[in-house]
Each structure stands twice: as structure tokens, then as C-alpha cells.
Amino acid sequence: MNILLVGSGGREHALAWKIRKSPLVRRLVIAPGNPGMERLGELRPVAVTDTDALVALAREIAADLVVVGPEAALEPGLADQLARVGIPCFGPTRRAAQLETSKAFTKGLCDRHGIPTAAYSAHTELASAKAALQAMSPPYVIKADGLAAGKGVAISPDLRDAEAEVERMLGGRFGQAGARVVIEEFMEGEEASLFALCDGTRALLLGGAQDHKRAFDGDMGPNTGGMGAYSPAPVFTPEFVEAAETEIVQPAVRAMAEEGMPFRGVLFAGLMATDQGPKLVEFNARFGDPECQVLMLRLESDLVPYLLAAAKGDLSGLPEPRFTSRTAVCVVMAAKGYPDSPLAGSTIRGADQDFGPDVQVFHAGTGRKPDGTLCATGGRVLNVSALGEDVADARAKAYAAIRKIDWPGGFYRSDIGWRALERDEA
Template sequence: MKVLLVGSGGREHALAWKIAQSPLLTALHAVPGSDAIGELATCHDGSVSDIDGLVELARKIEADLVVVGPENPLCDGLADRLRQAGIATFGPSGLAARLEASKAYAKDFYARHKVPSAGYGTFSDAAEAKAFLDRVEPPYVLKADGLAAGKGVVILDDRAEAEAEIDAFLSGKFGKASKTLVIEEFMAGEEVSIFALCDGETVLYCGAAQDHKRVGEGDTGPNTGGMGAYSPAPIATPELIDTAMKTIVEPVARGLAAEGHPFQGVLFAGLMVTKDGPKVVEFNIRFGDPECQVLMMRIDSDLLPYLLATATGALGEMPPITWSPDPAITVVLAANGYPGDYRKGSVIKGVTEANRMEGVQVFEAGTGRNARGERIAAGGRVLNVTASGETLHYAVERAYAAIDQIDWPEGFCRRDIAWRALRTH
């Protein structure tokens, strides 16, 4: 099989690493890819926003399957265009992708299909939004309606600060993404991510993980795109997973199909485990980043047939995915200053040595190579140091031992990834 992978980050590096292990694979291509992905695939120049160019490339290389990593091209209708060209595609249609592209649409969808979630209001007028704060208890949860790279959520205890953020959001803090604002009731509990493949009809469980969104240890500081993740998460018991699949994931898949937008790809349910059971925080329409990295480390099955079955409507013929019993953890090494301003171009040493360690795989999220061939930082989240082990303790020890092999003074990481799980063991 010839596969074209769309994307360039750590998630896509992890997908490339897993897909490359398949005996079904004859050629792996990536656009735009990265220097790290280029060690596994043939990379092609291009942009994930150039829908015409991506379709043309898929035709040119005669791709049997296109796997779309990031959300933006899916929300822009890439999967629709590829399917119109007769190319099997792992990723939902643009209309199904609204589940992630618009939080206002998603909240209305949950309400229509009785999917448990927080109470909410949707606003484009600041005065109306501020008045709605009278109806909810602090902390106040403010969300940009559109895509904001994982940073469009603010949780505040102070009423005056919340009102100031309302003004900032609606004045364009996140550009078009925050022209509309969703305010939600705060849900107390612990978050967990559940993943499921869906071919438009069949829904197949594809793992659970827990990530750390805040930049600081102890889950403090501003939200980021994710500073680390681990799987399995103790809170994701078989009973919880069964409840979440039956009351949340499967109803969402059925609802999309019933409304004429059958979903083909991976449904990523971000859930809050409350005293009343799991409720939706949000749905994403692609693998999580960095959750994908730990899932790829733990999947024992050949992933490629599942991606193809999802794209071609044959998921009902597939057996359940098999998993390694060994836990996995990924720790994000980010550039100093992230999620604010950060500098690119600093040299990173020691990644090769880290990759030689038992049970360790470093996925490269935002790296490049300089004129001397040295690995350099080229983004905010730069490396995903991923490790597995017989126990979570061993996996954590391996990951941080690998980080200690990496020489990059211009970067930082959290040293407490998986702290909730370690606390209960």
C-alpha cells in the first residue's frame, strides 16, 4: 500500500513510526513532513492548507490511502476533496469536522442528541455574555468558538477578570476563532481522553489517555497544546470506558450519521469524570497531540489495516485492537517561553543517544536541521520524549532518564507528568 501522511508534528511523526512498521506498506509519503519524518517517509514540499496541492500530490503518487493528521485541513474540507477524487481517506468530512471547528455548533449538537455536557451560553455580544455570568457560579469557563491551537480556553475565578476576558475574546484575541464566545458551567472532576475509530457506521474503541494541558508543574499556569500524556490512565476503568462509549461516543457517531454527516476517522472525546459520571468537555476530530504518541507506543496491532478499514467502511470486519500491557508516557520538551514568545534555531544534542535507550522513542514535534546537519528547535513544543515500561513508574523513570541525555539549555519540561496516576499507586 502507498500511504500519504499529511502533517509535520509530533503526532504525525508517531503515526509515521507506527505505519512504517506495517508489512502492508510499500511506500510512505508525507507532506510537508519534517526532517525526522523524512527518516521514515519520502517528504514532499507543500502546505497543509493547500487543498488543491494535497489532492494533486495524492493523485501523482497514486496513494491508496491518505491519513490526515492535523485538524485544520480536515475542517477546510480536505477529506471531501480527496474522496471526490476517489482516494480513500482517514479523516472526516468538513461538515462532520464542525464538531471540533465550532464549539458553539458542538454544544448545540450535544444538546440535540442528549449527550451529557456542561450547561452553556453562546455569545457575540459582550454585554449579553457578561449578563450570563450571573447565571453560573465561578470559576467561569470561557471558550473561543473556533480553532485556537489548544489555547482558546480561559478559566477564571474573578468576575472582573472574566468580564475583561470577554471583551478581549470578542475583540479578536484569537482572531476569527473568538468572534463567537461560549461560556460554560464549570465541571469539577478529573479529565480523561477516550479515542474511537469510526467508519461512518461502526465505532471501535481505540484507547484512553490522560494529558497535562497546563504549562507548569502541579497543573498550574496557562493552557498549552499539551505538556505530556500517559496511558492507560487509572481513572479510565473498563466500567468508565463502557459508559463513555455508550452514552457519549456512540451517540455522537449516530447523531452525525443521522444528520447526514457520517464520521470517518478518529473521534477524540475529552471527558470530565464528574460525580454524576462522564461528561463531554469537547470532541476533537483527529488524534490528540501528545496523546497519539503514547497510543502508538501501546498499540500491538498493525495500525494500517484499521486506518484503511476506517476510510473504506470496513471497520465492522475488524477485530478489537490489541494493546501492550506496558504503560507509556510522553513528556514534551518545549522552548523556553512557550506558550508565549520563544526563540527558534537553538541546537539540540543527545536525541540520538536518548533513542538508543531501552523502551524509549523520541518523536520530534518542532525540529529542523541547520546547515551543519545539527538538530535545531523550530517550534514551541519541540520534542516528545516517549517511553514504555512494565509499570508506569518504570516508564516515567525511562522518559526522564532519556530527557537527562538530551542537551538543550534553551528548552524545558514538566517533571511531574503522570503525577495523578503515580499518586494512586
């Protein structure tokens, strides 16, 4: 098979690493990729939002499958364009991707089909948004309706702060993504992520993970795209997973099919474990980042047949994917100043050394200087990921590897996996 993988982040590096292991793959082309993927496939400098060029590239290499990593390629309709030229795409159409690209759309779908989630209201006018806040009790959850690179969510402790946040979002902080805001009730509980492969009519669970959104230790600081993750997540008891599948995941896939927008690809359900059972926080239409990294480390099955079957609309002949019983932990190394103004261009040394069979360093925001030296080009830069017998073991391996990487321009959280460790100690 010839496969085109779209993306350049840590999620795509992990997918490339796993896809490359498949005996089915003859050629892997990655657009645009990053320095960490150089040994896994051919890198082509095509932007993820340049859908015309991506389709042309897929045709050039006679791609049997296109795998879409980032949501930025889904919103402009890459899957739709590929369908018109007969190339299977692992990733939803533009309409189906609304499950991620519009929080108000997803909330409306939940209303229509009885999917448990937080009470909400959506607003494009400041006056109505403020009136809705005044009718609620703190804390307040405020979200930009569209894509905001994982940063479009604010939890405000009081009314004054919430009103200021609404003003910032509707005032253009996130551009068009914030032209509409969704205000939700605050849900008490523990949040985690569940993934399912979807072929338009059915869903096949692909495991879960728990990530860390805040920038600093102790879940302090601003929200980010994710500072680390681990899998499996202890909050996912068998009872919780069964309830989430039957009450949230499967109904959503059926609902999308019924409304003429069959969902193909991976459905990422952000869930809250509440006293009333699992409730949906939000859907994403692609693998999580950094959750994908820990899932790929634990996945023992060949990933490629599942990607192809979902893209072609028939998962029925495949068994449940196999995972190791070991635990995976990913620690994100980010550029200083992230998420607001990350420092670009700082030199990184030692990231490409051999850390042993249980450790993988997935590149996210990296590039090369003219002399070939590795450097930081983004906010989240390296994903140091490890397998261990439990969270403590995997975490120790990841942090041991980090100490061997020479990067003064970066920082990371030192408490990834703390929830699971607390459970073990309880």
C-alpha cells in the same frame, strides 16, 4: 499500499513510526514532515492547509490512503476534495469536522441528542456574554468557538477576570476562531481522553490517555496544547469506559450520521469523570497530541488496516485493537517562552541517539540549520516517550533520556503522570 501522511508534528511522527511498521506499506510520503521522520518516509514540502497541492500529491503518488494528522487540514475540506477524486481519506469531511472546529456546533448536537455535557451558552456580542457570566457562579469556563491551537480555553476564578477574558476573545485575541465564545459551567472531576475509530456508522474504541495541559509543574501556568501524557489512564475504569461509549461516543456517531454528516476517522472525546458519570468536555476530530504518541507505543495491532477500513466506511470485519499491558509516558520538551512567545532557532544536540528499545523521541517543532544541526522551530519541540511496567518505570526511562539531550533553549515538566502515581500510593 502507498500512503500519504499529512502533518509535521509529534502526533504525525508517532503515526509515521507506527505506519512504517506495517507489512502492507510499500511507500510512505509525508507532507511536510519534520527531521525526525526523514528515515521513515519521503518528505514533501507541502503545507497542511494547501489542500489543492495535497490532493495533487496524493494523485501523483497513486495514494491508496491519505491519513490526516492535524485539524488544520480538515477545516478547509481536504477529505471532501479527496473524495471527489476517489482517494480514501482517514479524516472527516469539513462538515463532520465541525465536532472540533465549532464548540457551539458540538454543544448543539449534544442538546439535540441527549449527550451529557456541561450547561453552556454561545455569544458573539460582548453585552450578552457578560450578562451570561453574571447569571453564573465562579469559576467560569470560557472557550473560543473555533480552532485556537489548543490555547482557546480559559478558566477564570472570578467575574472580573472572566469578563476581561471574554473581552480579549471577542476583541480578536484568536482572530476569527474567537468571534464567537462559548461559556460553560465548571465541571468538577478528573479529565481524560478516549479515542474511537469511526467509519460513519459505528465506533471502535482505541484506548485512552490522560494529558497535562498546564505549562508548569503542579498544573500551574497557562494552558498549552499538552505538556505530556500517559496511557492507560487509571481514571478509565471498565465501568467508566462502558458508560462513555454508550452515552457519549456511540450516540455522537449515530447523531452525525442521522444529521447527514457521517464521521469517518478518529473521534477524540475529552471526558470529565464527574460524580454523575462521564460528561463530554469537547470532541476533537483527530488524534490527540501528545496522547497519540503514547497510544502508538502501546498499540500492538497493525494500525494500517484500521485506518483504511475507517476511511472506506466499514470497520465491521476488524477485531478490537490489541494493546500491551505496559504503560507509556510522553514528556514534551518545549522551547522557552512557550506557549506565548517560544524561542526559535536554538540548537538541539543528542536527540537522535539510541535510547534503548523502550524509548522513542518523536519530533514536533524541529528543523535543521544550513549545516544540518537540529534546531527548535516551534513551541512544543520534542516528545520523549517511553514504555515501562508501570507509570513510575516508564516515567523514569523518559526522564533519563531527557537528561541525555543537550538543549539549553528548552524546558519540560518534571511531574508528568503525577495523578496516576498518587493513585498508586493511595
